[in-house]
Amino acid sequence: MINHLITQKNWQTQLSEAITSVDELLSILQLESLRADVYVPKHFELRVPRAFVAKMRAGDRNDPLLKQVLPDQRELTKVTGYVADPLSENSQNPVKGMLHKYQSRVLLTITGACAIHCRYCFRQHFDYSANMPTANVKAQIVDYITAHPEINEVILSGGDPLNVTNRRLFAWLDTLEAIPQLTTIRLHTRLPLVIPTRLDEALLDRLSQSRCQIVMVIHCNHANEIDAFTSAQLQRAQASGITLLNQAVLLAGINDSVEVQAQLSQRLFASGVLPYYLHVLDKVAGAAHFDSDERLSVALYWSMLAALPGYLVPKLVREVPNRPFKVPVNIYNDDENRHYGRLKN
Ligand code: SF4
Numbered sequence: 001m002i003n004h005l006i007t008q009k010n011w012q013t014q015l016s017e018a019i020t021s022v023d024e025l026l027s028i029l030q031l032e033s034l035r036a037d038v039y040v041p042k043h044f045e046l047r048v049p050r051a052f053v054a055k056m057r058a059g060d061r062n063d064p065l066l067k068q069v070l071p072d073q074r075e076l077t078k079v080t081g082y083v084a085d086p087l088s089e090n091s092q093n094p095v096k097g098m099l100h101k102y103q104s105r106v107l108l109t110i111t112g113a114c115a116i117h118c119r120y121c122f123r124q125h126f127d128y129s130a131n132m133p134t135a136n137v138k139a140q141i142v143d144y145i146t147a148h149p150e151i152n153e154v155i156l157s158g159g160d161p162l163n164v165t166n167r168r169l170f171a172w173l174d175t176l177e178a179i180p181q182l183t184t185i186r187l188h189t190r191l192p193l194v195i196p197t198r199l200d201e202a203l204l205d206r207l208s209q210s211r212c213q214i215v216m217v218i219h220c221n222h223a224n225e226i227d228a229f230t231s232a233q234l235q236r237a238q239a240s241g242i243t244l245l246n247q248a249v250l251l252a253g254i255n256d257s258v259e260v261q262a263q264l265s266q267r268l269f270a271s272g273v274l275p276y277y278l279h280v281l282d283k284v285a286g287a288a289h290f291d292s293d294e295r296l297s298v299a300l301y302w303s304m305l306a307a308l309p310g311y312l313v314p315k316l317v318r319e320v321p322n323r324p325f326k327v328p329v330n331i332y333n334d335d336e337n338r339h340y341g342r343l344k345n
Contacts, residue, residue: 003054007229011191011198015115015163018049022070029066030058039073041286044124046071047117052194055227064222064254068118075119079288084125086282088321095140097133102324105153105186106145108133110172112159116194120249120290122282122319123159138175145179153184162191162198170206177211186215188247193218193225196233208240215243218273221255223263231271238272245276248314250300252292258303265304265312275314280329282319298331 006014019025022040025048026032040046048069056063094100099107112132117124133141145151154176161169176185191198207214216237220226226234238244246268250256255264265275278301281291292300301316317326 003051003227003229006051006054007197009197011195011200012165014049014051014195014197018047018115019053020045020047022046025053025070028053028058029056029060029063031061031066034061034070037072038070039076040071041075044071044117044119044121044286047114049115049194051196052116052225055224062253063224064260065224067254068120068221068251069116071119074289075286077288078285082283082285082288084285086122086284086321087319095133095144096137098141098144100144100148100151104150105155106141106151107155107157108141108161108172109158110156110161110168111164113163114158114160115163115191115198118190120251120281120284120287122284122287124284124286142175142179145182149181152181153186154182155186155188157188160189160191161187162189162203166200166202166206169203173206173210182212184213184215185210186217188217188219190219192216192234192237193220193230196230199233199237204237204240204242207237207242213243214241215245217245217247217276219248220246220264220268220273221248221251222260223267226267226271231267234271234273244271244273246273246314247277247279248275249279249281249290250292250297250316251281251290254290256292256296256300258300258307261300261304262307262312265308265314269312275312277326278314278316279326280316280318294329298329301329301331 009017022035022038025046026034046069052065052069056065060066097109099109101107110133145154156172173185176182218234234244248255248264255261261278268275280294280297281287283291297316304313316329316331318329320327
């Protein structure tokens with residue numbers, strides 16, 4: 001019922017009414033006893049939309065959705081190897097607001113804002129203020145793409161690209177669709193899970209009319225993120241011709257069991273979404289407690305292969321700075337670097 005009332009509001013109202021107070025969140029969930037464990041860093045404060053909170057279980061301190069958003073003291077722990085910019089993205093900006101990491105596609109950070117703050121986010125220390133494309137930078141981005149004919153796909157990212165108004169988003173689509181070499185526009189977004197109302201009619205209409213193929217990669221880590229309304233919204237998006245894929249992050253204590261992963265894949269598929277990637281955690285400072293042991297991750301993956309049909313098993317990958325692709329985690333006891341060396345020769 002509460003969720004029903006929330007989803008009646010338009011997405012921008014929901015965005016502005018997101019919970020930013022730890023006390024309010026814990027009070028709604030009847031978990032005031034957790035207050036002493038909470039630590040909120042200045043650079044990345046609590047933010048969670050009410051539609052997402054409505055999918056959490058009151059009174060459950062181990063709720064898998066709550067654990068993704070509630071900041072705690074462990075973020076203060078300094079762990080060797082966990083750094084502010086784990087993917088060295090700050091060195092891959094040929095134009096402000098654009099990352100060119102992979103041969104055939106570029107990524108645009110069209111906003112630094114997200115509807116939700118995920119505690120494990122690898123971009124939580126990213127300097128968005130220095131990387132937002134302004135109007136004149138837009139022309140430079142177009143020039144850069146045109147000068148690189150190997151680029152055929154643009155990824156709209158952020159932050160969350162669906163955090164911007166339809167007007168701004170459509171202006172980006174207009175600009176990109178006018179570049180003849182582009183065949184595909186991809187949106188990386190968590191908004192369909194955290195404010196499902198964001199998939200509004202105007203957005204779906206515009207995306208369905210694009211001359212480019214539209215791929216929407218959502219970011220869902222647990223089946224509980226997909227309730228009946230969210231599932232219906234995703235199915236509407238699929239029915240309007242959008243290819244829907246999911247990328248999840250493997251998170252210790254949240255989705256690192258075969259039961260949880262199988263349930264996630266099945267619920268995604270029932271909602272018109274195919275599992276795409278399961279990312280090993282990027283080693284970002286403050287998030288070491290979410291990381292899972294590599295051997296256990298590989299064992300989990302073998303169990304997923306046994307439990308699910310192949311089309312519901314996402315690729316287990318990690319990002320390695322300066323590699324021109326996401327690196328498949330080696331599930332055979334072989335030397336991954338030797339494989340990479342072979343590929344280069
Ligand atoms: S929505 Fe994505 S970019 Fe935003 S905080 Fe979460 S993981 Fe990071």
